[in-house]
Amino acid sequence: xxDKSIKLTTAQAxxxxxxxxxxxxxxxxxxxxxxxxxxxxxxxxxxxxxxLYDHQEELPLYRGQNEQSMGFAAAGYAKQWLRQRFMFCTAxxxxxxxxxxxxxxxxxxxxxxxxxxxxxxxxxxxPDPVLQQMENFNDPTFGANDxxxxxxxxxxxxTHPAQIIQSLPAAIATMLDPGDCGPAFLGLPQDVQGWxxxxxxxxxxxxxxxxxxxxxDADEIADAAALLKAxxxxxxxxxxxxxxxxxxxxxxxxxxxxxIPVVETIAGRANMLNDHPLNIGPIGVTGSDSANAIAQxxxxxxxxGTRLQDxxxxxxxxxxxxxxxxxxxxxxxxxxxxxxxxVVGDAKLSLGALGAAVAGYNAxxxxxxxxxxxxxxWDAYVAxxxxxxxxxxxxxxxxxxxxxxxCDRRDRVVAAAGGLPAEVTxxxxxxDIGTVDVEFGFSCMGYEIAGAWxxxxxxxxxxxxxxxxxxxxxxxxxxxxxxxxxxxLTQKKMILLxxxxxxxxxxxxxxxxxxxxxxxxxxxxAPTIPHAFGVDFEAHATxxxxxxxxxxxxxxxxxxxxxxxxxxxxxxxxxxxxAYEGWTTEGHAWWEVGTPHVTDNDKVRAAHLEWxxxxxxxxxxx
Numbered sequence: 001x002x003d004k005s006i007k008l009t010t011a012q013a014x015x016x017x018x019x020x021x022x023x024x025x026x027x028x029x030x031x032x033x034x035x036x037x038x039x040x041x042x043x044x045x046x047x048x049x050x051x052l053y054d055h056q057e058e059l060p061l062y063r064g065q066n067e068q069s070m071g072f073a074a075a076g077y078a079k080q081w082l083r084q085r086f087m088f089c090t091a092x093x094x095x096x097x098x099x100x101x102x103x104x105x106x107x108x109x110x111x112x113x114x115x116x117x118x119x120x121x122x123x124x125x126x127p128d129p130v131l132q133q134m135e136n137f138n139d140p141t142f143g144a145n146d147x148x149x150x151x152x153x154x155x156x157x158x159t160h161p162a163q164i165i166q167s168l169p170a171a172i173a174t175m176l177d178p179g180d181c182g183p184a185f186l187g188l189p190q191d192v193q194g195w196x197x198x199x200x201x202x203x204x205x206x207x208x209x210x211x212x213x214x215x216x217d218a219d220e221i222a223d224a225a226a227l228l229k230a231x232x233x234x235x236x237x238x239x240x241x242x243x244x245x246x247x248x249x250x251x252x253x254x255x256x257x258x259x260i261p262v263v264e265t266i267a268g269r270a271n272m273l274n275d276h277p278l279n280i281g282p283i284g285v286t287g288s289d290s291a292n293a294i295a296q297x298x299x300x301x302x303x304x305g306t307r308l309q310d311x312x313x314x315x316x317x318x319x320x321x322x323x324x325x326x327x328x329x330x331x332x333x334x335x336x337x338x339x340x341x342x343v344v345g346d347a348k349l350s351l352g353a354l355g356a357a358v359a360g361y362n363a364x365x366x367x368x369x370x371x372x373x374x375x376x377x378w379d380a381y382v383a384x385x386x387x388x389x390x391x392x393x394x395x396x397x398x399x400x401x402x403x404x405x406x407c408d409r410r411d412r413v414v415a416a417a418g419g420l421p422a423e424v425t426x427x428x429x430x431x432d433i434g435t436v437d438v439e440f441g442f443s444c445m446g447y448e449i450a451g452a453w454x455x456x457x458x459x460x461x462x463x464x465x466x467x468x469x470x471x472x473x474x475x476x477x478x479x480x481x482x483x484x485x486x487x488x489l490t491q492k493k494m495i496l497l498x499x500x501x502x503x504x505x506x507x508x509x510x511x512x513x514x515x516x517x518x519x520x521x522x523x524x525x526a527p528t529i530p531h532a533f534g535v536d537f538e539a540h541a542t543x544x545x546x547x548x549x550x551x552x553x554x555x556x557x558x559x560x561x562x563x564x565x566x567x568x569x570x571x572x573x574x575x576x577x578x579a580y581e582g583w584t585t586e587g588h589a590w591w592e593v594g595t596p597h598v599t600d601n602d603k604v605r606a607a608h609l610e611w612x613x614x615x616x617x618x619x620x621x622x
Contacts, residue, residue, distance in 0.1 A: 005198040010161040013199050015051040017168055019058040022208045025084050032209055034077060034085050035060035037070035041092020043119020047193035048090055062490060065482035067091045069450035071103020074114045076454030079437050083244050084211060086113035086175055093119035093190065094132025098144055102444065105151040107183040110441035113175035120145055120187040123159055145187040153182030161197035176211050178330035178346065214330055216345030216353055224326045224343050225357035231300035233367050234260045237283060240267030241305020241329060243434050245347035251304060254355040259363045261371040263291035265312045266425050270436040274429035280375045284318060285311040285591045286422035290374035292589050295319050304328045305347045308337050311440060314589030317617040381586055382427050388554040394575060395582025396423040398554040399499055403469060404429055406561050410463060412437060412455055414470040416447035419506030424471060426584045446480030448472040449496060453483040456492040467495050467565065474500040477537065487570045488545035495564045498537045498574045505579040514595050515607030522579055541572035548572040590614050
């Protein structure tokens with residue numbers, strides 16, 4: 001067998017190999033790659049397209065409408081599968097591939113696997129300069145695809161058919177590595193795609209992958225245990241890595257056994273049910289008063305599976321300056337942040353080892369009482385915040401509350417850039433584990449619809465009866481809405497709530513909060529728009545094949561949502577919300593933004609001084 005070979009083109013070999021990669025999940029084998037998203041052009045249709053045609057059953061190819069949204073859909077798919085499976089994206093040489101740059105950055109920031117198979121210029125250079133080629137006068141090897149180098153975990157340009165024997169396994173190993181997970185890019189020159197090679201037959205044999213669980217170092221566990229056992233006011237920060245490690249049960253056991261309160265990051269939302277007595281709420285800039293209250297007092301903070309970005313840490317003002325951090329993370333880079341005591345290892349194994357090492361330790365009862373009292377206050381605030389009536393203006397929070405009350409506990413909720421990530425993070429009350437996807441790692445407008453489409457594709461593979469529900473602002477809708485059409489074409493039903501506040505209202509809010517006048521964010525305040533008018537989102541969505549309706553208030557939204565639940569195709573519900581009133585005003589930690597140090601505007605100067613007045617709380621670290 002080892003001596004046998006198969007003559008294939010480079011493109012044919014890539015696709016045949018990919019179709020024979022599997023992963024074992026909960027005792028069942030699945031194809032590692034769930035298929036792909038593709039837009040063909042001259043750089044990938046003739047060779048890679050030919051190869052994909054023969055593998056349509058094994059690797060279904062979803063036709064995207066925009067390469068950026070294809071990448072977002074691939075990210076949404078990977079999140080839904082907890083990084084255990086991925087999708088590929090294929091685009092033509094030139095602008096098609098460059099449209100994937102933002103999506104690659106999103107996957108990189110969120111540590112998500114995504115494989116990009118993208119066209120490239122001819123290796124021989126005989127026809128140069130070719131259509132859509134970016135010529136570098138001093139380095140002919142340097143092209144548009146090199147733009148992906150800083151925003152991928154693995155990058156290669158295939159210059160000979162034999163190279164994929166090494167490059168494909170390396171790309172997969174990167175995407176499945178818990179500590180190095182992220183997007184992989186393979187540049188495929190148009191001529192090399194069609195060149196042939198006698199590949200060893202063994203290369204195409206079925207391979208079953210398993211994701212590695214790294215055992216933590218015993219000395220690091222011992223050091224962490226010693227610090228935790230000395231804590232008088234311990235706290236756990238639960239990040240997205242808890243879910244990727246399938247460590248929710250281990251986290252809960254540690255918290256319950258040792259009576260340690262838990263707070264969640266944005267990526268870690270839905271690590272605990274809303275009503276768990278040790279769930280003290282989301283932390284940080286878009287968090288809760290309850291979580292931020294205990295963060296200010298905690299003396300030892302056990303951070304699990306989080307990269308500790310500024311929205312979690314309040315730009316490092318959310319904690320006492322003398323608080324000590326223990327960071328459990330599969331990625332060494334994340335485990336050592338801000339002078340943390342690192343535990344480099346799998347979250348599930350590390351929590352088990354750490355829990356055993358602190359046997360007999362319990363946080364003081366008064367600490368738990370304080371945390372739970374704070375959470376009770378926050379629950380009361382949220383209950384009032386999401387309520388409607390009494391002539392309150394329509395708000396994001398009200399829409400969130402309506403959906404939260406009516407959706408199934410296993411429905412998946414998606415939100416992304418703008419004001420909705422903060423509002424969902426603060427106001428959503430978790431009904432089941434792992435049901436919330438708030439993309440705020442790269443904060444990409446447009447992910448709301450495309451990411452929901454990708455999540456729905458993944459969801460339909462295991463829970464087809466459940467809904468994917470996306471909250472989207474009018475700004476994000478106008479930026480990238482074409483995957484409403486994609487979802488209709490592919491019969492992957494979503495429920496999309498379009499909450500129209502007349503522009504980029506959350507940035508207008510930041511503009512106002514820093515003393516500036518409203519300028520160029522709300523349509524009404526854009527000086528180059530003489531007469532602003534509202535978009536008929538209902539008509540637009542209907543034109544793409546979705547069912548759609550417009551409602552006037554949250555009560556009507558509730559009835560419309562019930563109709564959406566019974567619909568057999570993508571359903572869009574539009575409601576206007578107030579641009580100025582109705583925001584969640586509580587729960588915010590300080591956030592560092594650049595404000596003018598010199599200005600002739602008294603309001604801007606006053607806002608700058610006020611903003612800087614709390615900088616002394618900021619922890620210094622690396």
